[in-house]
Amino acid sequence: MSDGRPDPDTLLAEIIKKEEDANRGKLKIFFGYAAGVGKTYAMLEAAHLAKSMGIDVVAGYIEPHNRPATIELMKNLEILPTLKVKRKGIVLNEFDIDEAIKRHPELILVDELAHTNAFGCRNLKRYQDIDELLNAGIDVYTTVNVQHIESLNDMVYQITKIQVNERIPDKVLDAADKIELVDIEPEALIERLNEGKVYKNTQAKRALQNFFTVENLIALREIALRRTADQINIKSTNEIFPVAHEYYTNEHILICLSSSPSNAKVIRTASRMAKAFHGTFTALFVETPDTKELIGENKSRLRSNLKLAEQLGAKIVTVYGENVPEQIAEYAKSAGVSKLVIGRSNNKKSLFSKQSLVDALTKTAPNLDIYIIPDIMKPYIDKNTTRRLRLPSISYKDSIKTILILLIATVLSFFSFNIGLNVSNAITIFLLSILLIAVETNGSVYSIISSLLSVLILNYFFTEPRFTFKIDDISHVINFAVMFIVAVLTSSISTKMKDQSFQNTLKARVTEVLLETSQKLQKASNKEEIYDLLGNQIFKLFDFSVIIYPVLKDNELSEPITLPCSSKDNILTYLSTEERAVANWVLKNNKNAGATTHTLTNAKCLYMAVRGQHSVYAVVGIAVNKNEVDIYKKNLLISMLGEFGLALEKESINEAKNEIYVQAKQEQLRANLLRAISHDLRTPLTAISGNASFLISKSAMLTKEKKCEIYEDIYDDSMWLINLVENLLSVTRIDNGTMDLQLQPELLDEVIDEALKHINRKSSEYKITVDLPNELLMAKMDSRLIVQVIINIIDNAIKYTPEGTEITIRARIKNKENLVVEIADNGNGISENDKDRIFDMFFTANKNTGDSRRGLGLGLSLCKSIITAHGGEISVRDNLPHGTVFSFTLQAKEVQIYE
Missing domain, CATH: 3.40.50.620 (HUPs)
Structure with a gap:
């Protein structure tokens, strides 16, 4: 049952869309039903109004209609220089998209939305230029007529009998933030034509006879009014139902x-x-x-x-x-x-339709x-x-196969005829040969020809009179006719089966690629493996070279990953600055570009974005080299890219979660450290300051033995503080990744001796022995850190075992690569529950002991971090019959003996 709360994913999508819309420019279209209604004039008037309000307005491109009123309105407006494009000896003036983005005004005017750009411009259509301006955050005013709307093209043709070639997709009009219908009465428009205010006299007369009739203009005006109303309805519906699928019906x-x-x-x-x-x-x-x-x-x-x-x-x-x-x-x-x-x-219908x-x-x-x-x-x-039908496909290979099979059938028929078998056996042999030809060759032409030749061969060689094409027995005519019909039918069935097999192979191929991609994506553990799989799957699909540009966190392209390369390609030609610029355009605009598209068509590769739900995670370049992409392969590629986009998005989410988790752990560590330090430092510091104060005030009254006892307490507390600070500093360095390990071969007995010099003063009350084999043991280590590990483990044993406990330090070679150091005691041991947590930070065992207050639980945790940084392992186990054994491994090194 729904609790009435909004879906979080829906809310997130709305927030992201609002952010994108806030950064995107606004589009206003001045919409008319025919040329001359005053769209450009209305646009320029609106531009002057905006300029008077302090808005930075630039005229990017205004169509030169040579209309006095329009030219007058262009005064006092900044006009961008046009882009000069040479085409067939003519210099064409086009809108300069790069100059417009570089100038980056608040509002730009770009006339003639449906215009087709000259060859050599970045985009094929002007509406694509305008989309770039909007993505750059620039507001745009533009103009278009109703006959240029794609879905209305047929209706306009039926009315005017004139085919309009320059058209824009309906989505451009529907996506406009504002549409202003520029409307005048058809009679008024015709009057303007007669006065020469729209076209020159000759052109105006021709227009009045063809396009600009009253009936045509009334019909076009009606369509424009209806289309404007539809757009308003779409926008109002979207405002009421922000998520499109909420108001879609089942249509x-x-x-x-x-x-x-x-x-x-x-x-x-x-x-x-x-x-x-x-x-x-x-x-x-x-x-x-x-x-x-x-x-x-x-x-x-x-x-x-x-x-x-x-x-x-x-x-x-x-x-x-x-x-x-x-x-x-x-x-x-x-x-x-x-x-x-x-x-x-x-x-046209035929007899056999x-x-x-x-x-x-x-x-x-x-x-x-x-x-x-x-x-x-x-x-x-x-x-x-x-x-x-006129020119069937002929193959030399299939022709040779047909001839050979018919020759073999003829030889076998002669053999059967010579051993006394009748002509029916020869008919059977030729029927089998026709079926074999249908299976082994492509196209039905070979089956039909072989059927006809089989009838002629049987008639010539095996029916009376032999070696002539004359037929005396009417039964032979019937047999041959039936044979021909059966041969044609069987060959037709065989051809259809082959075609069906081909279609099944295509289906299986599509299913195989998608299934393989899905299975391998599930096994990919990081982005590098996903990129590698993406390149290999695209190469398998197209057999073209593939280049992948991963997108960095700052929304910039990283260095390209060159994946499988076709043997006929030089991959360096696809890594040029120009090609990278196309890939970067795809990233910024989130649209396909390059070869076989309408944008940056001079590129050698087809560039496509690998998108998740909200972001672009990579740009893929496929070296199609102007080759048309097969329809079903393109659909398959789009599905694959969508699947890879979701996989990369999932990986990015996991990385973000891991970063948040690490930050949370670090914050938790800091909080625990501060909490523990504030509690555990207070006791020894209070004891030190109290004992020092007592000595100052009561020194003359104390005996020598009592003074020594107080001095020992102050020393013990200060040494505990020194060890604590050393552990804290080491933990901080490891946590921040700033610990600088200086690994070099060291003699183990020297490291142990150094550690024993710095252990707890109470070690004199314990029996500490070192049991090393006779041979010299050497390991690769940072000696100062391993000394700290040994000190922490021995101090831990002294702290949690009774006086007189035996503590043994021993070492042995585990294998040629590892050396094991063990520190054992015969104390009370550690419970099974504590063994699982003994190396956790801030965990202290036997908290019921009186001395448990003196422990942050950092010592053994630090030991584990140090040994892990050395590439070793640390563990704890029982020391039979009683006690505990701590052991850790180090990388063994052979001792070099020089004579």
Whole structure:
């Protein structure tokens, strides 16, 4: 049951989005239904108003319409110089995006939002330039007409019969912070045309005859008003329901991608429907054997339709199969599609035309709403199909296979004929050979040819009269006809099975790559392994060189990681300053760029961001070298990058958690130290000051023995304080990572002797012995720290065992690499519960003893830290029959004896 509280993830996403929106510039679009309504004029008026309010305004690019009123308004505005681009002997003036970002005004004016930039500019379209300005935190005023909106292109064409080539995605208009509709009556606009205020006289007359008719302008105005209202509705809905999925209904709109000329219209219609129903929008591409053979215009149209669907916000999905209606119906059922939008087939029907797609879908998916978009284009014939019928694919290898198999079948038939078998056996042999040819060759042409040749060979060599093509027996005609039909059918079935096998292989390949990626990602333990896996999986998918730029904490690119490299590539060509600049642009703008995209198209690599939910964690460069990326591979790549982005995000979260944990532990350590010091230092300091004060005031009254006893107490307390301070300093150095180990070979007996000189004064009341083997023992150590370890362990034994206890120090060689030092006593021992915590900081055993007040629990913890820093291990065990043994290991070194 919901407790009514908001979801934390949703709140976090809203906070992050608000932060991003706060840093992003605001976009205002002056929207009109035709040229000449006054969009640029209104924009310039708004710019002067903003300037009068103290806002830094710059005119980035204003289209030179040579209109006096517009030119007058451009006065007193700072105008950026244009970018000069030479193209076919002509110098073109383009908007200079780099100069605009460098100038970085508060508000910039950029006319003609739908403009296509000249070749050589960073972005293909001007709306991409404007998006960069917004990302840089610059507010933008711009202009656009209704005929330039992508989803409305077909409607505009039906009204005006003029195809508009410069278009912008609907999302650009929908994302605008403000839209101001610049509107005048159609009659007033026509009057302006007649007066020459829009175009020159000749151009104006031509426009009045074609585009600027009253009927056209009324229709366009109606569309512009409706589109503006839709945008306002979208913004108001988003304000009421900030999270989009909260107000989405169950509507799921599906279209099918194809190379049909009418497919673009279907995509635009489905996009408008998805927006109207507030539903999701999916574009499905069914990969069949025929689509693999698309060439020329068909292939180009398919790619254009794919990009159009992506541009209009569709999710691209690829499935594989030969039966297109079945694949569409299967996906529609699994994905919960409610509406399917398809175009009416405009192909010329032949005598052997199959069942229409609509009829097939009606049978396979009866619960699916199907919307058929009419097409006014002239009927056409699929050139790709006719090409395949006229020019079947011929392979020398398959031709030789066919000839050899038919020769073998002929030889076997002669053998069977000579041993007395009849012609039916020869027919069987040739049927098997035809089936074998269908399996071993590609395409049905070889099966059909081999069927025809088999009939001719049987007739010529094995029927009476032999060695002629004459047939006397009518039964032979029937047998040969049946044989030919059976041969063609079997070869057709075999070809379909091969095609189906190919499709299954593609499905298995996709599943294998995704499953392998998921399994290996689960095993990756750090970012370096994730990057390595990412590069290898992309290389396996494309066989192109891969470069990965990890993103540092300061949101800058690190040095590139060059991963698998194609043998035909020189990897240094992809590591140039220009290529890195493209990768950096992708990081800053969080968009794809480089080869095969519309941004920085001169790059040699396709650069894509590896994103988590909120950040970019790496930029991947794939050396495609202008090669078109296969549709299904691109979809697979996008899925993989998303999975890797989540893995990197998870790793970053774990690193942040570890840092927080370490900081918390450090804070806890400081707090414990301060708490322990404030408590445990007070007692010895009070004792020292009290004894000193007593000696000063009562010295004459004390006996010599009493004075010596007080002096010994002061010495013991001061030595305890000195050891405590030494331990505290060592703990601090280890905790901060500033301990400088000076490892060098040392004789163990010398280190032990040095430690025994500094142990507790009460050691005289204990029996301490050193038991070392006869040979000299040497270990690699920092002697001053190992001395402290030995002192702490012996002092610990003295502190917690009764007087007269035997304490033994012994050592032995464990193996060629390690030396073991043991410090044993025969005291009361340590309980099993305390053994598990004896090396923990601030833990003291036997707290019921009177002397337990004198211990912060740092000594043994410090010993463990020192031994661990030496690469050794420390442990505690019982000393049978009673007592305790502390042991630690050091790296053994051989003693060098010089004569």
